[in-house]
């Protein structure tokens with residue numbers, strides 16, 4: 001994808017949790033520009049600060065220094081411009097699929113009829129027709145994450161921030177969910193920032209993959225994934241795909257070895 005305007009800018013972001021002897025340096029000098037409607041993956045070894053970076057972008061965690069700018073404003077707190085999806089299922093168990101998806105709209109005071117219409121649109125987009133009135137406990141993990149994606153999209157955010165959203169799913173479901181997310185993104189273009197430690201997942205979906213170092217997380221390398229779209233699973237055996245994968249595996253391996261030796 002040709003990069004359009006910058007929609008989000010991470011400048012000199014550093015994060016230290018705790019103080020003195022208990023201080024943990026999670027992130028060090030992160031600089032990153034994210035293009036409008038770009039699909040960006042953040043890839044790195046466990047504990048390198050990926051979630052911390054995403055939470056800072058989401059406005060859930062404050063950086064120790066540096067700033068994140070979106071739409072000309074510094075991010076200081078969560079906002080309706082940023083929808084988030086986490087690995088753990090975060091649906092409201094007492095609400096049906098439809099009501100979960102409508103939740104943010106109701107908070108905003110959108111009238112009932114319009115809420116229902118919007119929910120129906122996203123239920124269709126994530127393939128959950130017929131499950132409108134089901135409760136989360138009756139859904140599989142993949143279905144719950146589809147509801148979570150639909151719920152985030154229903155608020156029409158500019159950014160969709162996903163933190164290992166398919167991490168708890170089996171391999172087959174995970175692979176189908178990757179295709180579903182790309183499909184949703186192509187039909188409802190947003191800027192996506194997707195955190196994962198899965199090399200194949202990152203290259204399969206993203207326009208660019210930001211590979212992070214082990215803790216403290218820094219940007220080690222940015223891989224431009226120049227593979228045609230739309231993509232489906234066949235591309236995973238393509239020579240170019242395998243070349244990107246080899247490069248990313250090499251980078252992550254270097255970092256994992258470093259982390260083991262410190």
Ligand SMILES: Nc1ncnc2c1ncn2[C@@H]1O[C@H](COP(=O)(O)OP(=O)(O)OP(=O)(O)O)[C@@H](O)[C@H]1O
Nearest residue numbers: 017018024026045046047048049050051052053197
């Ligand atoms: N609230 C917190 N208080 C103290 N330390 C924290 C906190 N959150 C994260 N950390 C530490 O910061 C470092 C980075 O954590 P983070 O969860 O951002 O990494 P990650 O790359 O997302 O890890 P994983 O892939 O294992 O989920 C880790 O050493 C972690 O223990």
